[in-house]
Amino acid sequence: MxxxxxxxxxxxxxxxxxxxATTARVLIYSATADFRHDSIPTAIQALQSKQSSFGIQFENTEDKAQFTDQILAQYDALLFLDNTGEVLDDSGKAAFQKYLNLGGNYIGIHAASDCLRNTTFYGNEVGAFFDYHPALQNATVDVIDASHPSTSMLPAQWHVQDEMYNFKTDPRAIGATVILSANESSYVDTGTHLGQGTPHPTGNSSNLVPAAQLNENILLAWFQEHGAGVEDNGSSGRSFYTSLGHLNETWQDELFLAHVFGGITWTLQSNTTLAFNASAQVGNPVASTSNSTSSSSTSMLPTPSSSPSAMISCPxxxxxxxxxxxxxxxxxxxxxxxxxx
Known part of the structure; x- marks a missing residue:
């Protein structure tokens, strides 16, 4: 017996x-051409430090030459971290567009909304471009949708110290669902809002209103079930964006990290990449091989040579x-x- x-x-x-066996592969891209956040190394380390908690393999690079069809095809998601300015050339943008068309997923954090400002598909994929922010200060963040994995652990009113971003357009106009907002009555903003939609002005010059006259909510985080950066004939993955994450201290806050990882894991569960769908066109080929019931072989693709990586494995x-x-x-x-x- x-x-x-x-x-x-x-x-x-x-x-x-x-x-x-399932391991999702995520490329963190943190290149900057304008302002550079000193919290970028802290953010990368914080993401890597969760290796005992999430089934993800993180690799990071700031080399735009890594944006080729062959290299991007290895990843289940691209995570843009605090990017500013023109961080991709035309060939890199074309590879990025193709990756999205093939079902690739996108995650944007903080200043990721302030790069590639003249690239329409990127603006649609992130949801909206950054406009301005008031001074760094304490603010109250309201949870608009507590059912999402990135917000389910948060208090209904989350008190943070961060930059409260304002955006040039309303992400809901391209199909995004807002999950976090900042209550403007909880902090000081003397700037002028531009085009964030209801309850904000629509963006034409006759409707601009000083922020101090408003008692409304600024949009801070949202998701897209189908990323709007995909071309008409494409097969879209998911998109998640949070504007929080300015300070080094923020990236040492377990509650904030839970918010970020909730967004990352939700995005990866799109079922449009090889980590979870053996018939997908992009994603971790090793995960596809281990999960597939067929005997088809997968060729080894080049790995970014300049990318420090962390293996994160859990069920x-x-x-x-x-x-x-x-x-x-x-x-x-x-x-x-x-x-x-």
């Missing part, structure tokens, strides 16, 4: 191990839970004696 129990336990461990919660429940039911039904050991 003991031998049978050991055999069964080995079988169970094999099943559990198979649920850990995919949904898949692990389902498999564990199924195995538990089988054990209880077919091997009740094992429970008495």
């Amino acid at each position: 003991l031998d049978n129990a050991i055999t069964l336990l080995l079988l169970l461990s094999t099943l559990v191990a198979s649920s850990l 995919s919660i949904d898949k692990f839970s389902v498999k564990f429940m199924i195995v538990s039911v089988i054990v209880a039904a077919c091997f009740p004696w094992l429970l008495r050991l």
